[in-house]
Amino acid sequence: EAGVAQSPRYKIIEKRQSVAFWCNPISGHATLYWYQQILGQGPKLLIQFQNNGVVDDSQLPKDRFSAERLKGVDSTLKIQPAKLEDSAVYLCASSLTRANTEAFFGQGTRLTVV
């Protein structure tokens, strides 16, 4: 079974530029998460999708971050414009619909904003 795929693995951009991250969850997983993990901290949930609908985006900085999950499969997370404090690892995870299953994580994208 293929795992959660994320790309790119690394990205360096200047502040005020835009950037997009892509995630392909495990086939059949209805729930998809995007997390932001700042160095030395635990993952913080940015947004959670159930199929192509948003379940929770309460911690997503909506003035600069956006995410979509067209057709309930792949997802894209965008930052525009980026700030220095956005430097972090962005993790994508997916899980089955049932509320008792683990989340499977991708390897993440390390973003550096200079």
Next chain:
Amino acid sequence: AQTVTQSQPEMSVQEAETVTLSCTYDTSENNYYLFWYKQPPSRQMILVIRQEAYKQQNATENRFSVNFQKAAKSFSLKISDSQLGDTAMYFCAFLTSGNQFYFGTGTSLTVIP
């Protein structure tokens, strides 16, 4: 609101020894799930062990076991016979009935040869 607290930022253990990582959480829910995830330098989070809150029996996976104290809202991880490959960040996580994961701040474990 759910919170997960890991009070040990860093720990070390001699190879083959036993170490316990602590985790406490706060929730008003009665049915939930708890997890320990391992994050090696490769960054990929890997599930170590899970515990259903309605089960009184502590979960065990080979060298990994938990001490789940529901009333105290405590969920510690014990690693027996520590191996060099156990060196990683360990995150305690809480899963709500709405499928939302909350993570602690992590414990960096170093296994010393």
